[in-house]
Amino acid sequence: MQRKPIIAIDGPSGAGKSTLSKLTAQRLGFVNIDTGAMYRCVALAAARSGIEPEASGALQNLCRQLDIRFVPAAEGERVLLNGEDVSVAIRTPANSLLTSRVAAVPEVREALVALQRRMGESGGVVLEGRDIGSVVFPQAEVKIFLSASATERGRRRYDELRAKGEAVSLAQTIAEVEQRDRNDCMRAHSPLVKPVDAIEIDTSGLTIEQVLEQILAAVSLVRGDNA
Ligand code: DC
Numbered sequence: 136m137q138r139k140p141i142i143a144i145d146g147p148s149g150a151g152k153s154t155l156s157k158l159t160a161q162r163l164g165f166v167n168i169d170t171g172a173m174y175r176c177v178a179l180a181a182a183r184s185g186i187e188p189e190a191s192g193a194l195q196n197l198c199r200q201l202d203i204r205f206v207p208a209a210e211g212e213r214v215l216l217n218g219e220d221v222s223v224a225i226r227t228p229a230n231s232l233l234t235s236r237v238a239a240v241p242e243v244r245e246a247l248v249a250l251q252r253r254m255g256e257s258g259g260v261v262l263e264g265r266d267i268g269s270v271v272f273p274q275a276e277v278k279i280f281l282s283a284s285a286t287e288r289g290r291r292r293y294d295e296l297r298a299k300g301e302a303v304s305l306a307q308t309i310a311e312v313e314q315r316d317r318n319d320c321m322r323a324h325s326p327l328v329k330p331v332d333a334i335e336i337d338t339s340g341l342t343i344e345q346v347l348e349q350i351l352a353a354v355s356l357v358r359g360d361n362a
Contacts (some may be wrong), residue, residue, distance in 0.1 A: 139165065139259035140276035140357055143267035147327060148231075148315050149288025150281035151338045151346060156263035157212070158347050162262075163354065167212065169205065170271070171234075173247050175225035176203050176216045183241040188236040191243075198246035226251035227297070228303065228311060235318035238265075244324055265319055268330040273335055276357045278333035279350055285313050287314075287339045 142165070144156045153169060160167035177194065180201055186193045214222045224230065228236040236244055244266075251271050255262055262271065283291075289309030296303045308339035319327040329335060334353050338346050 141255055141258050141272050142261045142265040142277040142280065142354060143272055143275040144261060144279045145265055145268050146281035147288065147319065148312055149292045150283045152263040152281055154343055155346055155350060156261045159350050160261040162351060166184065166260045168260055168262045170251055170262055172214045172225060173203050174238040175222060175230060175234045176201060177243055178230055178237040179225050180216065180220055182233060183236060187341065188240065191240050194237065194240055195242035195246065198243060235315045239318060239322035239324065241324045265327040266325040268333050270325050271327055277354050278330050280329040280333040280335045282335060282337050283339045285309060285316060288312050
């Protein structure tokens with residue numbers, strides 16, 4: 136039997152990776168691995184233990200003690216950190232900003248990349264992140280790079296936060312998206328880059344269904360479904 140492919144979905148914050156990765160995994164019956172949630176767990180655990188993002192040794196030790204799991208649930212996937220459901224706690228604006236700093240630490244990246252490789256190496260997985268197609272699985276059979284303007288991505292994030300009842304401003308949310316872009320693109324270790332062999336989809340002005348169809352078409356091509 137043909138081995139199931141590895142699908143890498145990279146791109147900046149708010150480009151639609153989470154939604155599209157989950158839908159792609161659902162449609163194909165693949166496992167979805169949200170690597171951003173893994174970095175978010177490290178940031179949350181660091182904040183709770185009073186570890187600064189500069190303390191690379193302490194962060195490396197911390198990574199060894201973390202048990203991160205994704206559990207399917209009726210209301211969407213839950214993220215468990217050492218058995219505790221942290222799905223909400225990891226997505227606050229403060230933890231989001233801290234995450235982009237913690238994710239710049241080479242020791243943290245090494246630990247999480249090793250874990251992500253173990254989770255995905257047998258195929259049949261969709262991994263979403265920033266460095267999946269470039270670093271974690273450069274041999275991934277399908278590489279998608281989702282993009283959208285910072286204003287569009289900030290607006291989506293703002294709508295999400297408002298829907299959750301958070302009192303945020305649009306300008307502030309766009310500024311935070313831009314700040315995270317700078318952190319993610321300018322870090323020395325595994326910055327966000329579009330792999331040369333990735334298919335770029337600008338999601339501005341497209342519906343979720345339209346983007347999903349493009350991703351599924353790319354997967355079909357690789358699997359030879361129409362051959
Ligand atoms: O996708 P997200 O917004 O949940 O990601 C949270 C942060 O983690 C973001 O600042 C980028 C970083 N990240 C990363 O550096 N590498 C990944 N593979 C995934 C996320």
